[in-house]
Amino acid sequence: MEFLVRFWGTRGSIPTPGHATKRFGGNTSCVELNIDGVLMICDGGSGLRELGLSLSAQAESQVEAHMFFCHMHWDHIQGFPFFVPAYSNQSKLYVYEVARNERCIREMLHGQMSSDYFPVQFTDLGAQILSANLQGGSTTIDGVTVRLFEQHHPGRSFAYSFEKGGKKFVYATDNELDLTLANREESLSDLEAPRRLPDAFIDFIRDADLLVADGQYTDQEYPAKVGWGHARANTVVDAAIAASVKQCAIYHHDPMHSDSVVDSIVTAAEARTQARGSAVTVFGAREGMALKL
Ligand SMILES: [Zn+2]
Numbered sequence: 001m002e003f004l005v006r007f008w009g010t011r012g013s014i015p016t017p018g019h020a021t022k023r024f025g026g027n028t029s030c031v032e033l034n035i036d037g038v039l040m041i042c043d044g045g046s047g048l049r050e051l052g053l054s055l056s057a058q059a060e061s062q063v064e065a066h067m068f069f070c071h072m073h074w075d076h077i078q079g080f081p082f083f084v085p086a087y088s089n090q091s092k093l094y095v096y097e098v099a100r101n102e103r104c105i106r107e108m109l110h111g112q113m114s115s116d117y118f119p120v121q122f123t124d125l126g127a128q129i130l131s132a133n134l135q136g137g138s139t140t141i142d143g144v145t146v147r148l149f150e151q152h153h154p155g156r157s158f159a160y161s162f163e164k165g166g167k168k169f170v171y172a173t174d175n176e177l178d179l180t181l182a183n184r185e186e187s188l189s190d191l192e193a194p195r196r197l198p199d200a201f202i203d204f205i206r207d208a209d210l211l212v213a214d215g216q217y218t219d220q221e222y223p224a225k226v227g228w229g230h231a232r233a234n235t236v237v238d239a240a241i242a243a244s245v246k247q248c249a250i251y252h253h254d255p256m257h258s259d260s261v262v263d264s265i266v267t268a269a270e271a272r273t274q275a276r277g278s279a280v281t282v283f284g285a286r287e288g289m290a291l292k293l
């Protein structure tokens with residue numbers, strides 16, 4: 001079985017090109033999964049443009065992809081109008097709808113391409129863009145089990161897990177884990193104490209071979225950002241340890257963080273896992289990085 005993961009965009013909030021971010025990358029959220037030849041895409045930030053170019057370069061004019069959006073903030077959709085396969089009438093794109101009684105994701109992708117914002121209309125795209133249903137919380141796609149988990153973020157956001165052949169990948173970005181802590185106040189003053197996370201989230205990520213999680217803030221930054229919808233990297237580390245995750249990628253890097261700041265966040269995260277005697281591997285998600293599970 002083949003289970004490949006590739007990062008096309010790792011930045012949160014806004015693209016940040018430039019020398020200071022060239023190692024971890026400046027493109028916003030986008031991760032590609034290739035599971036036994038089935039293409040799944042998590043988020044359509046500016047990294048999606050690069051993924052589209054790569055797919056076209058492989059002469060795959062007929063792209064079939066399953067697309068999962070954690071939510072519709074700009075940094076998760078802004079690459080979609082530049083996704084070359086969407087312009088091919090041989091492509092088929094499934095967009096997964098996750099919540100009832102809300103504007104559907106497909107319609108919201110229309111919205112960012114209205115003529116006030118963009119020259120080409122959604123209806124001019126050549127691809128078949130189909131709504132697919134994940135409203136029951138799980139589905140199976142060509143033998144891959146996909147599950148959904150609602151997170152803490154302004155305007156809602158959803159995590160996804162993908163499992164096949166005993167391998168598990170979890171994509172959990174834009175999630176203010178710290179707001180869900182049982183010991184929230186204590187965790188802001190005692191930074192070393194383990195953070196007590198809700199069982200439901202721990203169960204959702206349990207035993208993942210790879211967890212990609214929003215760790216946008218340092219412990220020091222977070223008190224000024226409470227309610228903005230993102231987590232402290234060290235809280236993500238504690239969740240990975242509690243859930244016996246094998247590898248944890250700190251993701252959704254803050255646009256204010258240079259490569260060296262991300263390095264220091266990862267170093268602190270590694271020290272935390274070592275202090276706990278945990279075997280989890282922690283690293284900073286890097287644009288262009290590919291892993292085989
Ligand atoms: Zn975001």
Ligand SMILES: [Zn+2]
Pocket residue numbers: 071073153174229
């Ligand atoms: Zn957001």
